[in-house]
Amino acid sequence: MIRVEGRAKVTGAARYAADAAARGHAHGALVPATIARGRVVSIDDDAALALPGVLAVLHHGNAPRLAEVAGRLGPDASTRVLQSDRVPHTGWPVALVVAETAEQARAAADALVVTYAREQHDVAFTADHPGHYTPERVFPYEPAVTVVGDVDAELAAAPVVVDETYTTPAEHHAPMEPHAATAHWRDGRLDVVDSNQGAFVIAGDLAGLFALDPAAVRVRAEHVGGGFGGKAVTGAHVLLAVLATLRLGRPVRVVLDRAQVFALTGYRPATVQRLRLGADPDGRLRAVDHDSATATSTLHEYVEGTGAGTRVLYAADALRISHRVTRLDVPTPRMMRAPGKAPGSFALESAMDELAHRCGVDPVALRLRNEPAAGPVTGWPFSSRNLAACFTEGTRRFGWDGRDPRPGVRRDGRWLVGTGTAAAVFPALSVPATAAATAEADGTVTIRVGATDLGTGARTALTLLAAEALGLPVDRVRVLIGDSDFGRAPLAGGSWGTSSWGAAVVKAATRLRETLAEPIPAGGITVVGDTAADLGAPAERHRLAFGAQFAEAAVDVATGEVRVRRLLGVFAVGRVVNPTAARGQLVGGMTMGLSQALHEEALWDRTLGTQVNADLAGYHIATNADVPVIEADWVDDPDPEMPGGIKGLGEIGIVGTAAAIANAVWHATGVRHRHLPIRPDRVLLAKPNELV
Amino acid sequence: MKEFGYHRASTVDDAVALLDREPGARVLGGGTNLVDLMKSGVEEPSLLVDVRELPLDLIEPTGNGGLRIGATVANSDLAAHPEVRRRWPALAQALLAGASGQVRNMATVGGNLLQRTRCAYFANPAMPCNKRVPGSGCAARGGEHRNHAVLGWSEHCVATHPSDMAVALTAFDAVVTVATPAGETDIPLSDFYLPVGRTPHRETVLPAAALITAVTLPGLPVAARSRYRKVRERASFAFAIGSVAAAVEIADGQVRDARLAFGAVASRPWRARSAERALIGSPAVPETFAAAADAELSAAKTLPDNGYKVALIRELTVATLSELTRETSR
Numbered sequence A: 001m002i003r004v005e006g007r008a009k010v011t012g013a014a015r016y017a018a019d020a021a022a023r024g025h026a027h028g029a030l031v032p033a034t035i036a037r038g039r040v041v042s043i044d045d046d047a048a049l050a051l052p053g054v055l056a057v058l059h060h061g062n063a064p065r066l067a068e069v070a071g072r073l074g075p076d077a078s079t080r081v082l083q084s085d086r087v088p089h090t091g092w093p094v095a096l097v098v099a100e101t102a103e104q105a106r107a108a109a110d111a112l113v114v115t116y117a118r119e120q121h122d123v124a125f126t127a128d129h130p131g132h133y134t135p136e137r138v139f140p141y142e143p144a145v146t147v148v149g150d151v152d153a154e155l156a157a158a159p160v161v162v163d164e165t166y167t168t169p170a171e172h173h174a175p176m177e178p179h180a181a182t183a184h185w186r187d188g189r190l191d192v193v194d195s196n197q198g199a200f201v202i203a204g205d206l207a208g209l210f211a212l213d214p215a216a217v218r219v220r221a222e223h224v225g226g227g228f229g230g231k232a233v234t235g236a237h238v239l240l241a242v243l244a245t246l247r248l249g250r251p252v253r254v255v256l257d258r259a260q261v262f263a264l265t266g267y268r269p270a271t272v273q274r275l276r277l278g279a280d281p282d283g284r285l286r287a288v289d290h291d292s293a294t295a296t297s298t299l300h301e302y303v304e305g306t307g308a309g310t311r312v313l314y315a316a317d318a319l320r321i322s323h324r325v326t327r328l329d330v331p332t333p334r335m336m337r338a339p340g341k342a343p344g345s346f347a348l349e350s351a352m353d354e355l356a357h358r359c360g361v362d363p364v365a366l367r368l369r370n371e372p373a374a375g376p377v378t379g380w381p382f383s384s385r386n387l388a389a390c391f392t393e394g395t396r397r398f399g400w401d402g403r404d405p406r407p408g409v410r411r412d413g414r415w416l417v418g419t420g421t422a423a424a425v426f427p428a429l430s431v432p433a434t435a436a437a438t439a440e441a442d443g444t445v446t447i448r449v450g451a452t453d454l455g456t457g458a459r460t461a462l463t464l465l466a467a468e469a470l471g472l473p474v475d476r477v478r479v480l481i482g483d484s485d486f487g488r489a490p491l492a493g494g495s496w497g498t499s500s501w502g503a504a505v506v507k508a509a510t511r512l513r514e515t516l517a518e519p520i521p522a523g524g525i526t527v528v529g530d531t532a533a534d535l536g537a538p539a540e541r542h543r544l545a546f547g548a549q550f551a552e553a554a555v556d557v558a559t560g561e562v563r564v565r566r567l568l569g570v571f572a573v574g575r576v577v578n579p580t581a582a583r584g585q586l587v588g589g590m591t592m593g594l595s596q597a598l599h600e601e602a603l604w605d606r607t608l609g610t611q612v613n614a615d616l617a618g619y620h621i622a623t624n625a626d627v628p629v630i631e632a633d634w635v636d637d638p639d640p641e642m643p644g645g646i647k648g649l650g651e652i653g654i655v656g657t658a659a660a661i662a663n664a665v666w667h668a669t670g671v672r673h674r675h676l677p678i679r680p681d682r683v684l685l686a687k688p689n690e691l692v
Numbered sequence B: 001m002k003e004f005g006y007h008r009a010s011t012v013d014d015a016v017a018l019l020d021r022e023p024g025a026r027v028l029g030g031g032t033n034l035v036d037l038m039k040s041g042v043e044e045p046s047l048l049v050d051v052r053e054l055p056l057d058l059i060e061p062t063g064n065g066g067l068r069i070g071a072t073v074a075n076s077d078l079a080a081h082p083e084v085r086r087r088w089p090a091l092a093q094a095l096l097a098g099a100s101g102q103v104r105n106m107a108t109v110g111g112n113l114l115q116r117t118r119c120a121y122f123a124n125p126a127m128p129c130n131k132r133v134p135g136s137g138c139a140a141r142g143g144e145h146r147n148h149a150v151l152g153w154s155e156h157c158v159a160t161h162p163s164d165m166a167v168a169l170t171a172f173d174a175v176v177t178v179a180t181p182a183g184e185t186d187i188p189l190s191d192f193y194l195p196v197g198r199t200p201h202r203e204t205v206l207p208a209a210a211l212i213t214a215v216t217l218p219g220l221p222v223a224a225r226s227r228y229r230k231v232r233e234r235a236s237f238a239f240a241i242g243s244v245a246a247a248v249e250i251a252d253g254q255v256r257d258a259r260l261a262f263g264a265v266a267s268r269p270w271r272a273r274s275a276e277r278a279l280i281g282s283p284a285v286p287e288t289f290a291a292a293a294d295a296e297l298s299a300a301k302t303l304p305d306n307g308y309k310v311a312l313i314r315e316l317t318v319a320t321l322s323e324l325t326r327e328t329s330r
């Protein structure tokens, strides 16, 4: 089914946070810090206040105070905007200038004179940074260190050992829609229209930070133009808008510009990962040692959980997964599409490809040879595990069988051509939600659920699920989302949206159907579905979605150009509710993976302590011309343990894609690229290191 | 952004007179570069003189087999012009390799020649940059300079000129016509951009209050067998990290005539005259092409992160000349 709001979007009728109508709102322009570490000594706002239309200048000396609260994901000082003189990184908001128009606010922001006391900053991440420590856990809730068996002994005894280091750079969510919010404090109620991934969750954060009764806070996010994890936390834009409306008593809108989106809304941190695989000559794994180093800010401990896939993908006699992190004077990294899993899979699945070559085993056969019967770390059974089926279908569709394993031997004009593969895994989750179903007097049904549609097609999937549960045609069902007043709902993240909101919608709709036979009163009949009690204590099982990625790449070693010619992903993602949108999600994830493989990279100047490509001309994302034929499909993957059999598929498409492409580049050229992105200069300067 | 005045010029004389009267005035072409720089505070003109309604949007043949291109011709129109595609194909290819369809529709020929460097430090007023603020230092040399110059730079600035179009025009001996308060002058494109030296903020020989009115391509038979190859960090919508405009005429296996220019290697489009000299009269074989590239690139000076450009330009030169040779002998 094509998306229900598609027409509104293509005709411009859909209203996003920055263009939502609000009567008489003022505009706030953020003033970003120009130093990477230090203190604000003074703010001279005389000139700014004298400019036309300027209403107020908020800064740490005069802004309303925030309550001290525990962060949703652990202590988080990134929400404490305008609360102190401390500058934790470049781009941190040191003031908000509010004026009648956006242009006036921006002109006044430029006129503000901020004096700093600069301190020596450190923004340079390295694997041997002296600040590295072992955190207690990594995002989201996994232990930082896991040890099974005697890894060192198995590595020492293994006839074949791969020991390599892989790096991934910081990457940005870069959603099309910049972060924006309009906040209005009126009659003891806070009304916020925001660009976020979960209105209910953000409303809860705001209630805590502003010490308000949760019932007095309403947050709406009807249409959101991409999030990828960068709109899952309560951001500076919405906090500043609320601070300003509390001060002025009139609606205030804050829209981030692109540079501010780069500096203030999170990113995937850079990683350095050392992989040691010990194996028997036939490729059977004896040891897997996955050690990761990454960085976070001084404000919040976010640790990229790169070892997550390694915990569940392959059987081995011994396993060690460890994470280290160091704090730098940089913005706070955040979950980004397949957090941990995406960069982790680049390292693990590249190393598996190296092992396949070392052992002379086909890369697909190597993976199947190491299929575990139960969780390699936990010993738990899998609720369903159809990775092998993905590879079987994938090899058939891609034409993998009979592949010549030798690298660097296929030429097509100026291009060397090769193919590569990688496995993908992502947790299948379902969390509590509520939904209400109302039978209207005109025979239609209205569903209210605090879901978010980031452009994923969530609204459409929920419409399909509701219609099915009600036994009604889809055009008689209307799904309203993106409103914290609709009750408890998780944010869009973790690929759990459809299964979580869907379970609540199906529950409410099923109950309503039982009452539908009765005549409907004028005010309609409303039934609520709450899944909190249904999910119960989680059984000791791995619930996982899987995938097999295939890539064909062409490389011109004379110019360093890499072109991906084909991508195929075959996934096991449980029940697929809406094939049209599901394919869009998977192809979108794979496209982002291609972009990760070849293009995306935040560039930082260590001396100045700032990002130098914080714009979409300098931060390269794959263009249409980079994206080849991408096919995504799925195998049968019934899983009675997931609500509705739904596993979710928003993130798995990006997992493994970069490794499959890097493996194809090796197969094309004989050169192993262990550092992303695979840029022309890297290809040009690389020496064939595996042909010998 | 600072407040500014806006004036739509009705004649060339009107535009030049206004530029002369108001030193803070700037010419507005398509605005695809100037307006961006105004938004970030790099450019702060007091007045914009919009030249898009001037009768400078024609492409006309000259008497001697050349082509006169008005300064406000859109990049996309120039790329699509049948004579350009037939007789200067590398120019059409260079234009189409630049920016995006939307930008090319807006961008003018005059504005393209005068677009500023894409050095990230230049574009951000919070950072030191000799080109933007003379004497403030060059942050790129010790910072991010993967796409900076390997030829003709000085310690004061290592930025590159970003234009693709200008590389092809330089190879083809284009001449820039300029209207000034003192009258009209012609400036060969190869003399148009100043060497970096100690004054990276002074980029061209244009006098004050100058308006580019046209660019003229002289008749050049060798240009009919020409090609532009550009390498960038993604397949589209990115500036070159290295490019080559080349034209050759081959007879009996010998190079009779050649034109060669490099892009993304210097503060200006780089006419490779040493390479041309090495090519002409030599056998049309890859070894000659490599030797010619080396002759030009022997003057290259690299920074820690841009050394790859030397190899890239060498390989691109060999590949482009080899392709042209194969085509010619077919």
Ligand SMILES: Cc1cc2nc3c(=O)[nH]c(=O)nc-3n(C[C@H](O)[C@H](O)[C@H](O)COP(=O)(O)OP(=O)(O)OC[C@H]3O[C@@H](n4cnc5c(N)ncnc54)[C@H](O)[C@@H]3O)c2cc1C
Pocket: A617, B026, B027, B028, B029, B030, B031, B032, B033, B034, B035, B051, B071, B072, B075, B097, B098, B099, B100, B103, B106, B107, B108, B109, B110, B111, B112, B113, B114, B115, B116, B162, B163, B164, B165, B210, B211, B212, B213, B237, B238, B239, B240
């Ligand atoms: C996202 C993006 C990607 C791009 N990618 C590429 C690329 O890959 N390759 C490439 O070559 N270019 C690229 N460009 C640059 C583009 O080609 C230039 O911005 C464009 O050619 C400038 O032309 P304009 O008419 O818009 O100039 P304007 O922005 O109007 O003016 C630029 C400068 O020229 C001056 N000027 C304009 N016309 C005249 C005149 N007639 N006489 C005197 N002075 C004049 C202006 O005062 C100003 O200083 C890109 C631009 C963008 C925004």
Ligand code: SF4
Pocket: B117, B119, B120, B121, B122, B128, B129, B130, B131, B132, B137, B138, B139, B140, B141, B148, B156, B157, B158, B159, B200
């Ligand atoms: S290279 Fe030139 S433009 Fe870039 S920072 Fe240095 S002086 Fe400025």
